[in-house]
Amino acid sequence: MKVRTSPPAKLNLFLEIPAKREDGFHEIDTVMTAIDLCDELSVESIEEPVVELSAHWLPSLETIASELAIDPQSAEAKQLLAIPEDGRNLVVAALQAFRKRFQIESGFRVELGKRIPAGAGMGGASSDAAHAISCAAQIHQFSSDHDGLHEIAASIGSDVPFFLPLPPVSQIASASTNGETTRRPRACHASGRGEILQPVDMRTDLFFVVGYPPASLATKDVYGRLRVPAEPISSKGFLASLRANSLEDLTSLMINRLSEPALEIRPELSELLESLWKSGLQPCQLTGSGSACFGIARDAEFAQTALKQLRANQSVPALWRATRSVAAAATIEIDPS
């Protein structure tokens, strides 16, 4: 059996880090939405007890390198655009964990088409891993509610559970019971290490322009430079504005506590942020641990206008994408071939 899905990227609209934990990770207080910038994943069951992955850029490595204004044969491109095909790829790690957990003898053959840049703070690898788990569950006829799926996801990475369907309401920590709860929301509040998820009722779509510069950032390095705030800001006010769809309030309430350490490592990100701001996309900020930055547009048309302007400005090369909020969890199609 072969199935297909399109793992989406995510943006952190709000990210505060209230504390460092004993286990070396940090407590986070974040609001994330998935966006319609998606990879393409196909997963097929095979008899051999292995996980085989082949990965490539969409539409091609050359096109992506040209947008980033780098030579596709250069060492820089090799470092920035490398996609591991072995156990370092979170898809392989997730499917191996799935086979081990459920004692599955057969293996998987996976094809991965990448559009989401890595080391971008857009959760691309995490989304691929979560969607691979959902595909494996579908192939082996596990319910998408199976407890084990969230456990496998959390063991692969802090951002991975966000991209699975949420557990039924009774299992969601302090879930709202007023009908706004859904298992495939466009936005979630995440706490703990990132695995305690609560859906957020976003009244309308949000529109964005996202920019990824020719520079990646390692999540570990960015957290490593963070100074935990003495007085963390709660996401409560931000969540209230998001529910009320009050874009003006969002401007003053948006925050990413990882911006400061990310900008210390990559000061050139300030130019990317400035160009987003100048094109009228406000508020704008870094997503996750960077290096991608985004700005909010008032509607889809404004996002397209800003996109054209940003692409015309050759002095700040980046993968610029106009995008909108979508559900994070997989919709899986059965491949008839």
Ligand SMILES: C[C@](O)(CO)[C@H](O)COP(=O)(O)OP(=O)(O)OC[C@H]1O[C@@H](n2ccc(N)nc2=O)[C@H](O)[C@@H]1O
């Ligand atoms: C920045 C965010 O993207 C915000 O959503 C996430 O917190 C990062 O999640 P992620 O990339 O899935 O991170 P992981 O792969 O679990 O961890 C990578 C490294 O980031 C740091 N890390 C990550 C998550 C967290 N809550 N606290 C941390 O301190 C740890 O040093 C860890 O070794």
Ligand SMILES: Nc1ncnc2c1ncn2[C@@H]1O[C@H](COP(=O)(O)OP(=O)(O)OP(=O)(O)O)[C@@H](O)[C@H]1O
């Ligand atoms: N499926 C995958 N696609 C691309 N890169 C992957 C994948 N799995 C593992 N990697 C490796 O993981 C590294 C970080 O990729 P990832 O997309 O997780 O970073 P990120 O954009 O910072 O996401 P996050 O916000 O989850 O930290 C890459 O440099 C790459 O070598």
